[in-house]
Amino acid sequence: MTAIDLTRLPRIDRSAQPIVTPASTCCHSGAIAATGIEMAYRSGSESYQALKGVDLKVKTGDIQLLMGPSGSGKTTFLSILAGILTPTGGNVKLLGEDITKMSKKDLAQFRLENIGFIFQGFNLFPALSALENIEVSLNLKGIRGQAARKQGLDLLAQVGLADKAKNLPRDLSGGQKQRVAVARALGGDPALIMADEPTAALDSQNGHAVTALLANLAKQRGRSVLIVTHDPRIMDVADYVAELEDGLLQSNVRHQTANK
Numbered sequence: 001m002t003a004i005d006l007t008r009l010p011r012i013d014r015s016a017q018p019i020v021t022p023a024s025t026c027c028h029s030g031a032i033a034a035t036g037i038e039m040a041y042r043s044g045s046e047s048y049q050a051l052k053g054v055d056l057k058v059k060t061g062d063i064q065l066l067m068g069p070s071g072s073g074k075t076t077f078l079s080i081l082a083g084i085l086t087p088t089g090g091n092v093k094l095l096g097e098d099i100t101k102m103s104k105k106d107l108a109q110f111r112l113e114n115i116g117f118i119f120q121g122f123n124l125f126p127a128l129s130a131l132e133n134i135e136v137s138l139n140l141k142g143i144r145g146q147a148a149r150k151q152g153l154d155l156l157a158q159v160g161l162a163d164k165a166k167n168l169p170r171d172l173s174g175g176q177k178q179r180v181a182v183a184r185a186l187g188g189d190p191a192l193i194m195a196d197e198p199t200a201a202l203d204s205q206n207g208h209a210v211t212a213l214l215a216n217l218a219k220q221r222g223r224s225v226l227i228v229t230h231d232p233r234i235m236d237v238a239d240y241v242a243e244l245e246d247g248l249l250q251s252n253v254r255h256q257t258a259n260k
């Protein structure tokens with residue numbers, strides 16, 4: 001496996017954090033506000049209550065982790081916050097807009113413009129090169145032709161893969177694939193980045209590299225980053241760590257090493 005040159009990744013500069021105004025005095029601090037989220041999965045006459053009334057607020061520029069045991073409802077909650085699943089109760093405001101009240105068409109457009117999503121399994125098209133995978137996503141966001149090519153190459157350079165633009169996914173390591181997926185998620189410069197277990201399939205070095213990338217997005221570019229993870233390595237860069245258990249939010253604690 002090709003080693004990652006960590007020196008090519010931008011450094012995390014904690015001093016560059018935006019000054020956070022207390023929520024009570026500012027109306028712009030909420031990137032994500034979920035209230036009373038419930039999710040009942042139905043199968044025939046059976047129903048399973050996966051979320052039982054979950055509230056969560058994430059401020060602009062914060063890295064929020066969502067942790068908890070298997071089956072506690074993390075992926076369900078993330079999918080609802082990303083507008084992929086519709087909750088059976090409660091509402092979700094992203095960037096001040098209630099996505100649970102949007103039409104399907106408006107929601108699809110809102111997601112394209114504002115959310116970059118990173119999947120555990122990378123979800124790259126196997127027949128397309130690294131660059132083409134990003135270009136296809138940019139095309140969906142209305143960025144085409146030379147503009148898409150240029151932005152795609154810029155994004156690959158940002159994740160340290162400028163020399164892999166023509167590689168197919170099968171010719172990339174797991175960490176490189178995930179960095180392509182991160183680059184793709186950054187296309188169009190979305191305000192919200194959501195990631196489901198982004199480091200689960202990665203070794204230590206690649207896991208740290210992807211973690212550093214996500215941390216830099218939040219701290220140097222003011223993006224709000226929500227990550228479902230079991231990976232304690234990501235805790236080092238988190239601002240808040242929420243614990244879900246049995247469909248309920250047990251806690252949401254400010255992480256001690258944040259804001260050093």
Ligand SMILES: Nc1ncnc2c1ncn2[C@@H]1O[C@H](COP(=O)(O)OP(=O)(O)OP(=O)(O)O)[C@@H](O)[C@H]1O
Binds near residue numbers: 076
């Ligand atoms: N489509 C579905 N239909 C029925 N039940 C579901 C569905 N998706 C998830 N569940 C159930 O809802 C609960 C929460 O699932 P979810 O995938 O959100 O948990 P998780 O915390 O992300 O788990 P893991 O860490 O194992 O990925 C589980 O009991 C799961 O079996």
